[in-house]
Amino acid sequence: MLSKKSQYAFKALTYLADKFDEGPVLISEIAKKKRIPLKFLENILLELKKAGILESKKGKGGGYFLKKDPSKINVADVIRLVNGPIAMLPCVSLYFYERCKNCDEKSCGLHDMMIEVRDASLQILENRTLKDLLV
Amino acid sequence: MLSKKSQYAFKALTYLADKFDEGPVLISEIAKKKRIPLKFLENILLELKKAGILESKKGKGGGYFLKKDPSKINVADVIRLVNGPIAMLPCVSLYFYERCKNCDEKSCGLHDMMIEVRDASLQILENRTLKDLLV
DNA sequence: CTAAAAGTCCACCGAGTTGGTAGGGTAATC
DNA sequence: GATTACCCTACCAACTCGGTGGACTTTTAG
Missing domain, CATH: 1.10.10.10 (Winged helix-like DNA-binding domain superfamily/Winged helix DNA-binding domain)
Incomplete structure (x- = not known):
């Protein structure tokens, strides 16, 4: 949340x-x-x-x-700035990455699933700007 | 996170x-x-x-x-149980819904976008079980 | 030119939650 | 009687959500 x-x-x-x-x-x-x-x-x-x-x-x-036009302000950037990582786990975050203790990322099913979730979310958030939020 | x-x-x-x-x-x-x-x-x-x-x-x-077979334990359910809402806002949560103060959901761009994000995430999480997390 | 008003800027405080550490006592099972 | 889950209490550090008080800067009125 x-x-x-x-x-x-x-x-x-x-x-x-x-x-x-x-x-x-x-x-x-x-x-x-x-x-x-x-x-x-x-x-x-x-x-x-x-x-x-x-x-x-x-x-x-x-x-x-x-400072900039609403169409130039990215939603994902705002979230990262104010809220932090968009990913659900540190080990799948692009901007706040942290390695997982005692867990080989190459063979971690949770890791793979969370990358899917991250990409699905970013697909939406990265392509929206403040302008898109106005109705 | x-x-x-x-x-x-x-x-x-x-x-x-x-x-x-x-x-x-x-x-x-x-x-x-x-x-x-x-x-x-x-x-x-x-x-x-x-x-x-x-x-x-x-x-x-x-x-x-x-208690149950790993293939019967849903990932989304586990997250909701231990972590809480999967949605990014209370006003777009299916299981933890709370109305937004001073914000008409019918004309809130943020609301609409967050529903998209929620659905994209659920599409993945609801269709995975503990068994899928094993490699 | 000066002072007040209008605003931002900023440091700190307090309650509540999260993520622990530590210890100990009780109940069930082998 | 040993083992193990179960269930308290207390403490601590860091963070979040808010509030308080006041210092600083710019504009405007006189």
Whole structure:
């Protein structure tokens, strides 16, 4: 399951994608409209900014906004950034790989199955952007 | 990601599947061969017994063993039991469904995408049993 | 030019869960 | 009586989900 943080991140990002090119949006506005705890959201947006997905402006008329076009922001990337691995096991993760203790990957049925699951998920997630999430 | 608990559960179950019909296997043997913390494994096996997947026998010659044939034990069921939902969001889970706050499921792009991911994963997991994990 | 207002930025705190370690006691079986 | 599952309690470290308080920066009003 995606963490609450990830779920909030997606709600905030789709909200900002919807308002792309309308200038900065207040944290408080996003929090209110999307029912996200304000202070928690603050941290999430800051993290997304540090990762280069968002940009912010301080002072009056400030707020957060997408740094790139919604069609350029990949869903899989956002998940990896906020939530971590997409794979169900460390030993089948592409970006967070860790070797399995006491388990030969060449002869591990679980390993093989989880690679299938990973690829099936990535097939979908890698080919979707924030733009696709808007209806 | 699957929890450590789930990973240990699968290691233990495949070990027991491999020794199916060889009589009870000691917790300590599984722990040693699969490098699982003994006390942690104790709890996991007990939980699997209570769920009807394993059976146990006390005293000398005792231990744990599969209650059903490995080909009758579904991978998806094991994951749901030990790890929880397979879906990435509560609002797209079949067995652990929870409605999304402030989000109309009929017009939520995230919702639709996550259903696709869920179905792709289930397509694989629902059609695999413990027997398939043995090589 | 200065001060207040508007916002982000940031450090820390607290409860709850996860993943352990350690110990011991009870009940069943050989 | 030895063996083994079963079932407590207590403790610890790390992480997640949230909240609090306040410092910092930019804009605007006077």
